[in-house]
Amino acid sequence: MTHTTQQLIVGLHERSYPIDIGPELLHRTPLFQQLPQQLLLVTNATVDALYGDRVRQALQHHTVVTHCIADSEQAKGIDTYAAVLDTLIQHSFNRDCAVLALGGGVVGDLAGFVAATYQRGVAFYQIPTTLLAQVDSSVGGKTAINHPGGKNLIGAFYQPRAVLIDTTCLASLPQRDYVCGLAEIIKYGIIADRDFFTWLEQQAPALMARDPQALQTAIQRSCAIKAAIVAADEREQSTRALLNLGHTFGHAIEAEFSPRWKHGEAVAAGIMIAATLMMQQGRLAAEEQQRIEQLLQQFQLPTRAPEMSFERWQTLMQRDKKVQAGTVRFVVPTAIGHAQLEPWSDWQAIRQAIVSMSCANPMTR
Ligand SMILES: NC(=O)c1ccc[n+]([C@@H]2O[C@H](COP(=O)([O-])OP(=O)(O)OC[C@H]3O[C@@H](n4cnc5c(N)ncnc54)[C@H](O)[C@@H]3O)[C@@H](O)[C@H]2O)c1
Ligand SMILES: [Zn+2]
Known part of the structure; x- marks a missing residue:
């Protein structure tokens, strides 16, 4: 070593x-x-x-x-x-x-x-x-x-x-806790670094085998991305919110299903909903959404959310810190390597994305 x-x-x-x-x-x-x-x-x-x-x-x-x-x-x-x-x-x-x-x-x-x-x-x-x-x-x-x-x-x-x-x-580290960390690593690629995302796709087998060299690189690049975001916006006035990609949906899943669902697993399903929302709006290419799904699958993370009534989703999401006056603010990916924070009031579009990305037994896929 x-x-x-x-x-x-x-x-x-x-x-x-x-x-x-x-x-x-x-x-x-x-x-x-x-x-x-x-x-x-x-x-x-x-x-x-x-x-x-x-x-x-x-x-x-x-x-x-x-x-x-x-x-x-x-x-x-x-x-x-x-x-x-x-x-x-x-x-x-x-x-x-x-x-x-x-x-x-x-x-x-x-x-x-x-x-x-x-x-x-x-x-x-x-x-x-x-x-x-x-x-x-x-x-x-x-x-x-x-x-x-x-x-x-x-x-x-x-x-x-x-x-x-x-x-x-x-x-x-137990395997489930390990892959939960990988969900956050994928998040960094999607919000900030397309090359890193491509590298993750190439290194997926090595990372699943916990190859020390691949892991060190993945950790180093993730920390570098987070450090740059924190240095630019320590108190989350603006860009630091990008770190919440998939988290508004993920927190709703956690609130309802924790501890059965772990944070990283809920975030993985949340990232899929956010990507699908953008794809359905014609603002994220279908191939990009598929690449995200495939990488999550390679890391054995859930890509579908558990079923929940839309009213319940709404209630739970409106508790999120990023909700102001009935408008949810989502981090939305517009390409692998780029995301932005947007106010969102079209709940029908959200419903459609959630329904497409939910199933009865997502943990077993
Ligand atoms: N401060 C932040 O910016 C921030 C960001 C994300 C999450 N969080 C918080 O982090 C918490 C989740 O953290 P977590 O996922 O690390 O969970 P955790 O701290 O519960 O650790 C997961 C499990 O792994 C065990 N463990 C830890 N290290 C181990 C090792 N090397 N080998 C074997 N077992 C080990 C722990 O005992 C625990 O059972 C949540 O409370 C969440 O709110 C904070
Ligand atoms: Zn997180």
């Missing part, structure tokens, strides 16, 4: 930070030498059993307290948030400490919000271990917890000081 580490920078002036990507970084990253003495490692029991000791070993000259949260989306809530703060306070952590998130998006979002709010903000480091977290949630500074009234309702934009992506961690 090669030991090449690639570094990207998220350019946010005085808050700029590096993303290091490479195999076996947990063993050998120079980042660990630069950390403050007092460290809180937030993780869950699954990830702790796999990688916790490796990180603590690499940090043996530091004072490390580990806080394990439950392994579920439910852990991303107010009670767990309060419990992590209790740990910081009980161990007299001061403002010079740092919070390290070791895990998937659940751990990263929660630990980031803890770091953003403890003593008005302490240093935060992301060590993402799922593919979704490595290409998406660990980059860009969105931190949040859920409220019974909705997902991610409480949060802050709070950038990490660094993101450490150890690609070796992906070897232990």
Whole structure:
């Protein structure tokens, strides 16, 4: 295995930070030498059993307290948030400490919000271990917890000081979680990079085999696209919304069918609805829509949404943060490599796209 580490920078002036990507970084990253003495490692029991000791070993000259949260989306809530703060306070952590998130998006979002709010903000480091977290949630500074009234309702934009992506961690990831990350990777190709999409088509078998070299390239290009979008629009005033391709539909599926449907699976079906909507409007070539469908299929992702009444779709979509005064704003792909955010009030067209892309048993295809 090669030991090449690639570094990207998220350019946010005085808050700029590096993303290091490479195999076996947990063993050998120079980042660990630069950390403050007092460290809180937030993780869950699954990830702790796999990688916790490796990180603590690499940090043996530091004072490390580990806080394990439950392994579920439910852990991303107010009670767990309060419990992590209790740990910081009980161990007299001061403002010079740092919070390290070791895990998937659940751990990263929660630990980031803890770091953003403890003593008005302490240093935060992301060590993402799922593919979704490595290409998406660990980059860009969105931190949040859920409220019974909705997902991610409480949060802050709070950038990490660094993101450490150890690609070796992906070897232990369950297949469903792995392909969920691939859905977000396809998203980057569709919204921003046609050549990357073509490369993904060529590398699909290698990526499904978790070939380390192909994976490192896919992660590096995904993070580069996300970093550029975040640098241009940190607080989602404009272009950052493009990262939500397929998500308005996907969130509706998740709201109704989670945990049976995982985020990446719902996004995959959502991307197909968005592409089909554009194709039916004559604004996306049929061959492009088919290429998107074929790539999702190669990655064993669902390309059809589960059946739901249109009234239910409407209700769920209108809860989405991107809805203003009854008009939905969708990210629509107009070509592979190009998407835009558009207000949309033609619900009949949406209905048609949803109906064409729904079936009774989409997960079995
Ligand atoms: N902040 C953002 O910008 C952003 C973006 C997208 C998603 N998210 C959030 O991310 C969360 C989903 O993240 P996720 O998909 O990473 O899910 P997750 O954190 O629940 O992780 C998925 C599963 O994989 C396990 N796991 C993690 N790393 C592993 C490894 N290397 N080997 C074996 N198992 C491992 C976890 O314990 C868990 O069971 C959601 O809460 C979502 O809202 C945030
Ligand atoms: Zn997503």
